Amino acid sequence: MVVAAAAGDCTLPPDLLDGLLKHGQGATVRRPGTGGAAAPDGSALSERERAVLRLVADGRETEEIARELCYSSRTVTTVVHDVTRRFQLRNRAHAVAFALRTGLL
Template structure:
């Protein structure tokens, strides 16, 4: 984009409050023009075809069915900036990373100013990647723990007993104990606390 050009932005976010707040923030920037504000992924392709935005700012957990590859194919001149929670599965984050620089990735807890800067950057062809998200995803990609084992261990970090974990996950106490035994083996830990410490340090939970 040339200097001084207005960046046309399409915003899609699952939360009404945040959606409205972000739209307001963008509207205060003289070089950003919010052309559409959406709450569902199924609206994105049609709105993109109609509005021809320069940048899509999309919640990675926007409700509905949307593949970023489809957006890129249908709108080859549009860049996509994904807003990701830090607990988004590593596979999803790595899938987005492989599509840079046209797809950028930034954490949902970033500041409004940093988000606006990211929009300007990706609109001008720069690579926009949240380094902490990338590093966490790369570490988690080697995670030996299953999704259920991670759930169990996260509950253990809250101080929950095996019985309390079982109730929260609708499992039997015996099943939870089996999960905990496998977690200790995989993390090479002697106690649950040591397993938690090792898993957190490795970025597995």
């Protein structure tokens, strides 16, 4: 796992992710660039962002998400990019984990 992480692979086995999420329950997550203000509740994500992240969390690919939500693939990619940039996250998996940990999803 350490070698994979060093190579940039941020995927975690489901049991390890579950343990990390349980460990983080009740913790206050700080949003970078807000002077230490805690991440806001569910209103911090639009309904579109929540819908896309829910499907990402289900393991769906961009094309599948686009078909299900009647969006273009470009829209789905942009939504994920906007969320990762706004919260300074590394990738799709990080965005889902962050959203779950902070109660945004």
